[in-house]
Amino acid sequence: MEGPFLAVDWGTTNRRAWRIGAGGASEAEEKDERGMISVPPGGFAAEAAALRARLGDLPMLCAGMVGSNRGWAETAYVACPLDLEAIAAALLWVEPDRTALLPGAAMQGGRPDVMRGEEVQALGAVAAGLAPPDALLCLPGTHCKWAEMGGGRLEGFVTAMTGELFALLRDHSLLGAQLAAAVAPGPAFLEGVAASSGDLFARLFGVRAAALLGRRGDEDSAAYASGLLIGADVRARGVPGREIYVLAEPALGALYGAAIKALGGRAVAVDGRAAFLAGIGAIWRLT
Amino acid sequence: MEGPFLAVDWGTTNRRAWRIGAGGASEAEEKDERGMISVPPGGFAAEAAALRARLGDLPMLCAGMVGSNRGWAETAYVACPLDLEAIAAALLWVEPDRTALLPGAAMQGGRPDVMRGEEVQALGAVAAGLAPPDALLCLPGTHCKWAEMGGGRLEGFVTAMTGELFALLRDHSLLGAQLAAAVAPGPAFLEGVAASSGDLFARLFGVRAAALLGRRGDEDSAAYASGLLIGADVRARGVPGREIYVLAEPALGALYGAAIKALGGRAVAVDGRAAFLAGIGAIWRLT
Numbered sequence: 001m002e003g004p005f006l007a008v009d010w011g012t013t014n015r016r017a018w019r020i021g022a023g024g025a026s027e028a029e030e031k032d033e034r035g036m037i038s039v040p041p042g043g044f045a046a047e048a049a050a051l052r053a054r055l056g057d058l059p060m061l062c063a064g065m066v067g068s069n070r071g072w073a074e075t076a077y078v079a080c081p082l083d084l085e086a087i088a089a090a091l092l093w094v095e096p097d098r099t100a101l102l103p104g105a106a107m108q109g110g111r112p113d114v115m116r117g118e119e120v121q122a123l124g125a126v127a128a129g130l131a132p133p134d135a136l137l138c139l140p141g142t143h144c145k146w147a148e149m150g151g152g153r154l155e156g157f158v159t160a161m162t163g164e165l166f167a168l169l170r171d172h173s174l175l176g177a178q179l180a181a182a183v184a185p186g187p188a189f190l191e192g193v194a195a196s197s198g199d200l201f202a203r204l205f206g207v208r209a210a211a212l213l214g215r216r217g218d219e220d221s222a223a224y225a226s227g228l229l230i231g232a233d234v235r236a237r238g239v240p241g242r243e244i245y246v247l248a249e250p251a252l253g254a255l256y257g258a259a260i261k262a263l264g265g266r267a268v269a270v271d272g273r274a275a276f277l278a279g280i281g282a283i284w285r286l287t
Numbered sequence: 288m289e290g291p292f293l294a295v296d297w298g299t300t301n302r303r304a305w306r307i308g309a310g311g312a313s314e315a316e317e318k319d320e321r322g323m324i325s326v327p328p329g330g331f332a333a334e335a336a337a338l339r340a341r342l343g344d345l346p347m348l349c350a351g352m353v354g355s356n357r358g359w360a361e362t363a364y365v366a367c368p369l370d371l372e373a374i375a376a377a378l379l380w381v382e383p384d385r386t387a388l389l390p391g392a393a394m395q396g397g398r399p400d401v402m403r404g405e406e407v408q409a410l411g412a413v414a415a416g417l418a419p420p421d422a423l424l425c426l427p428g429t430h431c432k433w434a435e436m437g438g439g440r441l442e443g444f445v446t447a448m449t450g451e452l453f454a455l456l457r458d459h460s461l462l463g464a465q466l467a468a469a470v471a472p473g474p475a476f477l478e479g480v481a482a483s484s485g486d487l488f489a490r491l492f493g494v495r496a497a498a499l500l501g502r503r504g505d506e507d508s509a510a511y512a513s514g515l516l517i518g519a520d521v522r523a524r525g526v527p528g529r530e531i532y533v534l535a536e537p538a539l540g541a542l543y544g545a546a547i548k549a550l551g552g553r554a555v556a557v558d559g560r561a562a563f564l565a566g567i568g569a570i571w572r573l574t
C-alpha cells in the first residue's frame with residue numbers, strides 16, 4: 001500500500017507508535033507502557049482507537065507481542081529463512097482494511113525458537129543499509145535475540161534468556177543483596193566476561209563466596225555477574241573476528257559491545273528505531 | 288571428648304538434632320524447620336536450651352549455617368585441604384564447655400568457594416567407610432556441593448547454584464507456568480541432560496519456544512529444564528569413567544544419579560544421615 005499509516009511496535013511491556021507520512025518519514029511519535037500485559041482481554045480495539053485519536057485516523061500495522069496468544073489475536077509464525085515479503089503476505093487483519101497484526105518468526109528445525117517484533121528490526125536494518133545483507137545482529141533485552149542475516153533475509157536466530165536470568169538473580173536469589181549496584185562495562189564486568197567460559201552455575205555462587213572471603217566488594221559484584229552472563233551469551237555465538245551489529249538502548253548496548261570486543265569481535269551500534277521504521281515501512285509498501 | 292553429646296545439623300531452613308550416647312550411637316532424633324533464618328537475632332541460646340530440654344542436658348556441637356554471619360556467631364573458614372582434626376581445632380564455644388559451633392570450609396585459591404555443614408558429611412562418609420578416601424562426592428540441594436576427597440581429606444570443592452536456579456525459573460520467570468509439573472528422571476529429563484552441553488541460556492528459552500510451536504507438552508517441560516540444569520552441573524565435574532558418591536534425599540539423588548549415568552559416570556548412593564553422624568561423632572572425640 002501507499003500513503004500514510006500508523007506503525008506500532010507493541011511489545012510485552014512497552015509500546016511505541018508513529019504516524020508515517022505519505023513520503024515515508026515519521027511525523028509524530030509516542031512511547032508509553034501500554035504493552036500487551038497492561039491491556040485487558042478485549043481491550044485492544046479501544047487501545048487502537050485511542051492511538052488513532054492522538055496520531056491520526058489512519059490504517060495501522062502492529063508488530064510484536066500484540067500478535068501472541070496473550071495479545072489482540074494470535075498470528076502465525078513464519079518459518080526462517082524469511083524476508084519482508086513473507087511477513088507482508090502473512091498479516092492478520094483484525095479490523096478489515098484498518099488494523100493488521102504482523103506474524104512472528106520461527107525456527108522450525110531441530111532447535112525450536114520464536115520471535116515477535118525483532119524480525120522487523122533485523123530485516124529493516126538491512127533494508128535501510130544500517131547493516132550489510134550478510135551479518136550477525138544482536139538485539140539484547142529481557143531475552144537477547146541473535147539474528148543471522150544472509151542475502152538480506154533472516155536465515156535463522158537464537159534467543160537467550162540472558163537479561164531475564166540477571167533480573168531473576170538480582171530480584172529473587174540469595175545473591176540479590178549483592179547485585180544492587182549499577183552495571184558498567186568496567187574492569188569487574190570484563191573479569192566476569194573472562195570467567196564466563198564454563199561452569200557458570202559455580203561461577204555465580206562464586207559471587208557470594210568472593211564477598212564472604214573478602215575477595216570482591218559488592219560495588220563490583222553486579223558488574224561481575226552481568227559479565228558472566230553476557231559473556232556466556234556472546235561466547236555461544238562464535239564472534240571472534242566478526243562484526244556484530246548491535247541494536248540496543250545505549251547502556252545495554254555498551255555492555256554487549258564490551259563483551260563482544262573482549263571476546264574478539266567488533267561491535268557496531270545500529271539505531272534500532274530507524275531499523276524498525278525502515279522494516280515496517282517496507283512491509284506497508286509490500287502489503 | 289568422650290561421653291554423650293547432642294549433635295545438631297543447623298542449616299538455613301531446616302534443623303536436625305540427635306542425642307548421641309556414650310557408645311557413639313544415636314539415641315534420639317528430631318527434625319524441624321527451626322533453621323537459621325527462623326531464629327531471631329539473640330534467640331539461639333534459647334533454641335539450644337529448648338533442644339536440651341527435649342533431648343537431654345548435654346554438651347552440644349552445631350554444624351552448618353548457624354555458624355554464619357546471620358547465625359548464632361560467625362565462625363572461621365578453615366582452608367582446604369582439611370580433615371576432621373582441623374575442624375575440631377577450630378570450634379567456637381559460644382557457651383563455655385556447653386555449646387560449640389563448627390567452622391566452615393573455604394577454597395582460598397584462585398576460585399573462592401565456601402561451605403558450612405557439608406564438609407562434616409563428606410569427611411564423615413569417608414571416616415565411616417561409606418566412600419573411599421579418594422573420591423568425588425556430590426551433595427545436591429539448593430546449592431550443589433561437589434567435594435573432591437584425597438587421602439581421606441577434603442582436598443577441594445565446588446558449589447553450583449543449580450537447585451536455586453531451577454527454583455528461580457519455576458517460581459519467578461516467564462517459563463514459570465510451564466515448569467509446574469513434577470520432575471522424574473525419565474525421557475524428557477534425559478533429553479535435557481543430552482542438550483546441556485552448551486548455550487544454556489538459549490536452551491532454556493527453547494522450553495518456551497518448543498511449547499509455542501507444539502513440540503513439547505508442558506507435562507515434560509519441567510523435567511527437560513531440570514535435565515538441562517543438572518546436566519550442565521554434572522558435565523562441569525569431569526565424571527566420565529568415575530564413581531560419584533551421591534549424598535541426597537532420594538528424589539533429588541535419583542535425578543543426579545540419572546544424569547551422572549547418562550554422562551558416563553557411575554553414581555553410588557550414600558546415606559547422608561549416617562555420614563553426618565560419623566563426621567560429627569569423630570569431631571567430638573577429637574575435641
